Amino acid sequence: MKEFQYVIQDPVGIHARPAGLLVRKAAEYKCQVTITSDGKSADAKKLLKLMSLGVKQGMEITCTLDGEDEDAAYEGMQQFFKENL
């Protein structure tokens, strides 16, 4: 299992559009991708749950990767957050 922290820079947070992109990115990997913020967790492959976390600008999220391709996912998801959120 691997994890990383990231502080959201996007002024609106994980809103619909980046959430959609995030779900699609997470779906590229076989491993479990979980986003945790403010004590709540969501499967990053599930759009509605993810949006319902209500992650806003300035909040720190923890992204947890667990599964066979977690190394690739670790790189890929970190890259994704930097570029999109």
Add this chain to the structure above:
Amino acid sequence: MNKYNGKSVLKGIAVGRIFLYQKQAYQVVKTEITDIDAEICRYKQAVETAKEQLTALYDAALVNVGEDHAMIFDIHRMMLEDDDYLEAIEDVVKEGLNAEYAVETAQDQFAELFASMDDEYMKARATDIKDVSQRVIRILMGIPEDGIPTDEPVILVADDLTPSETVKMDKNKILAFVTVRGSSNSHTAILARSMNLPALVNTGMEPSEEWNGKVGVVDGFNGEFLIEPDQELLDEMIRRKNQWVADLEALEQLKGKDNVTSDGRKVHIYANIGKVSDADAALSADAGGIGLFRSEFLYLGRDTFPTEEEQYISYKTVLEKMDGRKVIIRTLDIGADKKVDYFNLEPEENPALGYRAIRICLDRPEIFITQLRAIYRASAYGQAAIMFPMIVSVEEVRRVKEIVEQVKGELEVEGYPMGDVELGIMVETPAAAVIAGELAKEVDFFSIGTNDLTQYTLAVDRQNQKLESTCNTHHPAVLKLIEMTVQSAHNAGIWAGICGELAADTDLTETFLDMGVDELSVSPSAVLKVRKAVRDI
């Protein structure tokens, strides 16, 4: 039988079933089902169909508005792939309940989740959940997207209709309109006239769900809406409806005939249109051209500016349909009274006198230039003319012409073929009418917009229902301004037409001909009526 009175906007009669138009035009009923597997299959198919629709919408939006705005349809589609959402639906179906109810339950559950968040942006996402769920429910119930559930045309009853709703309405499914609010200048009224359908507005009634599917009669001659009339009255109304249709058919006989008086005076009768498909109505009414092509349809009911390409295709299509007949395109006539958020117009106390039409175009030339480029590119495919709305000064016309020259120069360099395009102005402010002599030296034609000219001359808000009696369109001041404008045009050797509602007022047809008006532009449904009035002189 119930009877309501309203203001009639078209003298005609319709008999048919009533349909209550609502934003959410269905009622989900909770029913118990026995074959759970079949019901799950049914909901899954509906979800698949919804995803196909959303993919098509996404593809269309990608071309028209770009990826940023198309994304919403992609997100809707992803919502329909969300396991939690699908499980929520299945859980309800597994309890032995129908798919429609299950989708609505899941919708409420997730909408509630978002609505309860303390973030305004996320709260608004409840709308997306509802939108996508309602799409699935409509598919399950077999309701097409415009909300009219049958193939049989209906009498549409609504509170009032917004411009974007009227833009989307399928004309073949409507027999008549009856609205609770609205004036004879409301969008419902304008739509009804352009469709040649009886309509009553401002009825003040309280529509009831129970009216759905009942037989109704719209009597546009007496301004009455009847619900479930007795057989005797119904027969009488059907007889009168048939008479009305027969009279219309008599007008049909005038197709192909000249607009000429018995003493040999001729006038052009053109049609006013508000979107591309209206050109068919203009042609079938035997209009000599398009005297007013309102371009607002390109801007309303959307979130981004229409691209040059989109506009070009619309103009080109109309020019080709009209096959060499003149098509006068009026440039953007929008102000704070229209709901176009992406223009970022500030709310105004008095939008009719505000930042609108040519004032926006001259202040934000990028919007104007896109439209002009599209028109000039399309001008290679027919006889295009352009007119500019809300002109009050010679200076404005000169600035407009400078921009036009710039656009033409650029297109020439880019190698686009262009036709000869007449440039004219709308004379719809008292200022323009008074200085018509000066303005006439600058342009090729005048088109008198009597709706605004009346409003501005009489200081009467034409949307205000209480002032309809004060809004005397035959007021001598208005007629005097029209006469002055026509004379000024002729003195300068240019032509003048009328494109407001007054052009179709057959009580004035002879007056206008005596003034020397060269062209009358009316809704397609009034073309033959005005032709008859001309031929009767």
